[in-house]
Amino acid sequence: MTYSLAVLSSLLIPYAHSAPLAAAEPCTKEFLTSTANTYINSQRLGNTSSLPSIQASNFIYEENNVVKAIGSSSSLLTTALQIAHNRTIIDTTACATYTEIISTSPSPGHVVATQIRFSDNDGTLRPTLVDSIVTTQGDWLFNATKSLAIVQAEDWSPIPSTRSALLTAIDAYLDLWGNPSAPVPWGVPCRRMEGSAYTGSGLPTDSCNIGIPGGSQPPVTNRRYVVDEEAGSANVLCDFGAMRSGAPDSHEIRLEGGKLRFVHTLTVMRTGG
Numbered sequence: 268m269t270y271s272l273a274v275l276s277s278l279l280i281p282y283a284h285s286a287p288l289a290a291a292e293p294c295t296k297e298f299l300t301s302t303a304n305t306y307i308n309s310q311r312l313g314n315t316s317s318l319p320s321i322q323a324s325n326f327i328y329e330e331n332n333v334v335k336a337i338g339s340s341s342s343l344l345t346t347a348l349q350i351a352h353n354r355t356i357i358d359t360t361a362c363a364t365y366t367e368i369i370s371t372s373p374s375p376g377h378v379v380a381t382q383i384r385f386s387d388n389d390g391t392l393r394p395t396l397v398d399s400i401v402t403t404q405g406d407w408l409f410n411a412t413k414s415l416a417i418v419q420a421e422d423w424s425p426i427p428s429t430r431s432a433l434l435t436a437i438d439a440y441l442d443l444w445g446n447p448s449a450p451v452p453w454g455v456p457c458r459r460m461e462g463s464a465y466t467g468s469g470l471p472t473d474s475c476n477i478g479i480p481g482g483s484q485p486p487v488t489n490r491r492y493v494v495d496e497e498a499g500s501a502n503v504l505c506d507f508g509a510m511r512s513g514a515p516d517s518h519e520i521r522l523e524g525g526k527l528r529f530v531h532t533l534t535v536m537r538t539g540g
């Protein structure tokens with residue numbers, strides 16, 4: 268027997284409107300913000316028991332690109348940190364968050380870049396991946412006290428952009444390694460924080476198109492994206508081979524008027540952890 272399209276539609280529509288078994292919860296800004304705050308509080312306590320992550324059957328925790336148990340003694344989440352700075356961006360399209368954390372205590376401090384990704388688990392949205400780049404003493408230009416002073420003086424209040432502008436800009440910036448003529452939308456003023464080093468001096472003429480390597484460089488690979496069009500910011504966690512093979516790395520950009528205003532970079536130089 269064959270059905271006309273109209274008959275098929277009348278058969279299918281009731282299912283589309285009743286609650287299907289795998290109904291995805293909407294991935295809202297409020298939900299993402301609240302889970303990111305739960306993550307921050309777990310890090311503050313050094314206790315993951317309130318993170319809903321453990322309940323997702325396929326949950327993965329990655330620290331510096333290495334999979335480990337989130338509750339293990341080598342996981343940063345089992346160390347209580349005083350949190351001097353946090354800032355989260357929200358990606359409702361990818362259903363993901365990115366959080367920047369700076370802690371100066373316990374010494375020598377930590378600067379952490381964490382993406383959380385969610386998917387539907389039997390009708391409930393749960394984190395399936397907590398993906399953290401954790402820097403501390405020994406990492407590229409690390410000094411949490413200096414990083415804290417820098418970020419506290421910057422203005423990251425929301426400045427809307429478009430998803431394509433943010434993706435194009437952050438990809439062009441990362442493409443500089445391997446392609447020095449990548450079309451980066453450089454802005455003026457613009458400042459880059461790398462570890463705790465800061466380009467420019469706070470003048471309206473500051474450019475951040477300085478000290479960018481030319482020539483042949485290992486490309487930036489394994490890029491994972493979080494894009495927040497309302498905030499005007501995008502983050503990529505990646506492997507930054509120009510520093511050392513497979514160096515775990517985080518880059519975040521802020522655009523103003525479609526041009527780069529700030530870049531934050533963390534690169535893990537320690538090996539084996």
Ligand SMILES: *[C@@H]1O[C@H](CO)[C@@H](O)[C@H](O)[C@H]1NC(C)=O
Nearest residue numbers: 304305307308350352353354
């Ligand atoms: C994040 O920092 C803000 C201040 O910028 C603070 O009000 C908020 O409580 C912090 N969030 C968490 C979860 O600690």
Ligand SMILES: *[C@@H]1O[C@H](CO)[C@@H](O)[C@H](O)[C@H]1NC(C)=O
Nearest residue numbers: 312313314315316317318345
């Ligand atoms: C973590 O928090 C839970 C819930 O508050 C508590 O029962 C547990 O004892 C805490 N674990 C540690 C190691 O503090």
Ligand SMILES: *[C@@H]1O[C@H](CO)[C@@H](O)[C@H](O)[C@H]1NC(C)=O
Nearest residue numbers: 375404409410411412413463
């Ligand atoms: C980090 O920077 C602060 C402020 O400039 C400085 O006082 C401190 O000695 C630095 N720490 C290290 C380990 O270099």
